[in-house]
Amino acid sequence: MKRSGSSLFKSLVLLSMLSILGGCAAAQMALSKKDLDVQTRTSNAIFVDAVSQAKRTIYLEVKSGVMEFDRRKFKQFVKQQFTENNDSGYKIVDDPNEAQFHMTAYILNLEKTSQTAAEAALGKGYSGGAVLAGAATGAVVSKNNLVAGAVAGGLVGGAADMVTGNLVKDVTYMLVSDVQIKEKAAKGVYVRKDSKVDTKISDDGSSRQTVSEVSNRKEYRTRIVTTANKVNLKLEDAEELMFKKTAYAMAGFF
Numbered sequence: 001m002k003r004s005g006s007s008l009f010k011s012l013v014l015l016s017m018l019s020i021l022g023g024c025a026a027a028q029m030a031l032s033k034k035d036l037d038v039q040t041r042t043s044n045a046i047f048v049d050a051v052s053q054a055k056r057t058i059y060l061e062v063k064s065g066v067m068e069f070d071r072r073k074f075k076q077f078v079k080q081q082f083t084e085n086n087d088s089g090y091k092i093v094d095d096p097n098e099a100q101f102h103m104t105a106y107i108l109n110l111e112k113t114s115q116t117a118a119e120a121a122l123g124k125g126y127s128g129g130a131v132l133a134g135a136a137t138g139a140v141v142s143k144n145n146l147v148a149g150a151v152a153g154g155l156v157g158g159a160a161d162m163v164t165g166n167l168v169k170d171v172t173y174m175l176v177s178d179v180q181i182k183e184k185a186a187k188g189v190y191v192r193k194d195s196k197v198d199t200k201i202s203d204d205g206s207s208r209q210t211v212s213e214v215s216n217r218k219e220y221r222t223r224i225v226t227t228a229n230k231v232n233l234k235l236e237d238a239e240e241l242m243f244k245k246t247a248y249a250m251a252g253f254f
Contacts, residue, residue: 034230034231035230036228036229036230036233036237036238036241037228037229037230038226038227038228038229038238038241038242038245039226039227039229039245040224040225040226040245040246040248040249041122041224041225041226042222042223042224042225042249043122043123043124043125043126043222043223043224043225044125044222045222046179046181046220046221046222046253047220047253048101048181048183048220048253048254049183049218051100053089055100055184056088056089056090056091056100056254057090057091057092057093057098057099057100057101058082058090058091058092058093058099058100058101058102058103058254059092059093059094059095059096059098059099059101059102059103060075060078060079060092060103060104060105061102061103061104061105062074062075062078062104062105062107063104063105063106063107064106064107065106065107065108066107066108066109066110066111068110068111068235069107069110070239071107073243074105074107074243074246074247077243077244077246077247078092078105078247078250078251079092080247081244081247081248081250081251082251082254085248085251086251086254088254090251090254100183100184101181101182101183101184101254102181102182102217103179103180103181103182103250103253104179104180104181104182105177105178105179105250106128106177106178106179106180107175107176107177108127108176108177108178109121109174109175109176110173110174110175110176110235111173111174112171112172112173112174113172113173113174113227114172115172115227115229117174118172118174118225118227121174121176121223121225122223122225124223125222125223126178126179126180126221126222126223127178127223128178128180128221168231168232169231169232170229170231171229171230171231171232171233172227172228172229172233173227173228173229173233173235173238173242174225174226174227175224175225175226175227175242175243175246176223176224176225177223177224177225177226177246177250178221178222178223179221179222179223179224179250179253180219180220180221181219181220181221181253182217182218182219182220183217183218183219183220184217185217185218220253222253224246224249224250226242226245226246226249228241228242
């Protein structure tokens with residue numbers, strides 16, 4: 001009984017020490033991640049050809065397969081960037097036949113992720129709306145590695161995890177946008193596009209199709225990845241700034 005009481009006392013002391021250490025780690029994270037940090041990067045730059053003032057017109061399409069994404073709200077932010085922050089005279093028009101440029105943004109992801117997954121999504125570049133498999137890994141939860149390595153008891157590990165995991169979380173959200181811009185070529189100029197499509201026809205093999213197209217539009221493609229990071233971040237607190245920065249990047253191509 002004495003040994004049992006002594007072991008219980010030592011466990012309680014260790015639990016208290018580890019909880020304090022976990023609390024310190026949580027407090028340090030809460031302090032370092034207290035401000036919202038939103039970053040936007042593109043997989044490659046787009047440089048459209050210079051055109052006369054009369055031709056500086058853009059038809060905008062925003063498409064999405066993400067339920068949480070507010071397409072109408074995002075589209076308004078893009079229009080706002082051209083109206084307020086683009087000093088080159090470009091404007092959004094409603095008639096695609098009148099527009100010199102067609103710009104399409106396809107939203108692939110708007111979800112919790114990790115910085116590593118965001119880097120991987122950017123590195124993949126434009127995929128034209130293909131599913132971004134395995135990009136999101138969930139929220140990054142801070143845990144005290146010392147606790148995990150030193151404690152073999154579920155009680156102590158669970159308490160430390162409660163302090164650093166449930167109360168303080170290092171959360172990152174990611175918005176992935178594939179952007180395609182089509183520009184009318186000069187009169188008499190035709191653009192040839194060759195594409196190769198690999199299709200799996202059975203477990204034993206696949207087929208490859210080569211498609212050649214001729215049009216009067218040049219194409220530019222890139223991917224924009226915007227991340228938002230903050231302790232205990234909620235999507236509604238980051239969404240507006242993420243939309244604004246992504247829209248700013250799209251307007252910056254012109």
